Amino acid sequence: MNLYSNLTDQELIRLYIAGNNPAFTTLVHRHKNRIFTTIVLLVRDRNLAEDIFQEVFVKIVNALQSDQYVDNSRFLAWAVRIAHNACISHFRKAHTRPQIVLNYNDDLGNNMKLSEHSQEQHMIKAEITEEINMMLDRLPRLQREVLILRYYADLSYKEIAQTIGISINTALGRVRYALGNLRKQMGVESLVSA
Structure with missing residues (x-):
């Protein structure tokens, strides 16, 4: 067990600033999957x-x-904002607009081991994930972006608003419309498959 694993992000940051590099390593390991997944979903x-x-x-x-x-007790939100801005900067440099889609087939964020589940359960999960990804791909880009930030990066609506430069109400509305659009797709798809 890591000596620093029970410390908060802020405690780890204070230790790192004081010269303790293993504290920063713990901080990176704690948040790397969520930050990397957010970046992959944004840049594809x-x-x-x-x-x-x-x-x-x-x-x-x-x-x-x-x-x-x-020190605002939200290191992850701050780090995701930096990641989001780095993605936007990349697309600006490349003179292209970001294509934010949720269709990445690399089992990102999939922490379960195949040995813990039967092959049938793994196949069912893969099918569900594929169907959800297809539905998310049909959403407007701006709605997909806020869903990535809300549900993959775990940002609050205020943090989403600050990250992409919109109002909190706009962030709330985009998430609400995106979820509504997903529900409509699920209803239509369940009627088609019935």
Whole structure:
């Protein structure tokens, strides 16, 4: 068991700033999957996501070392905002608009081991995931983006608003419309398959 695993993010940050590098390693391991998944879902390219992921953690280290981090008990939201901005910067440099889709078939965020479940359960989960991904791909880009930030990055509506530069009400509305559109698709799909 890691000596630092029971510490809060803020405690780990304070230790890291004081010169304790293993504290930062614990912080990275705690949040790397969620941050990387968010980047992959935003850029749709695993290799590019790995590059951006590294860039994000360099920016985080630089910000922490130069006292730019405000201790607000939401390190993950702050890190995801940096990741989101890095993705947007990449697309601006490439003179392309980001295609935010939720169709990445790499079992990201899938923490269950195949040995823990039967092959049948694994197949059922894969089918459900594929169907949900297809429905999410049919959503408007802006609705997909807020769902990624809300349900994969676990940001609050206020944090979503700050991250993408919209009002909280707009963030709430986009999530509400996206979920409504998903429900409609599920209703239509269940009628078609019946």
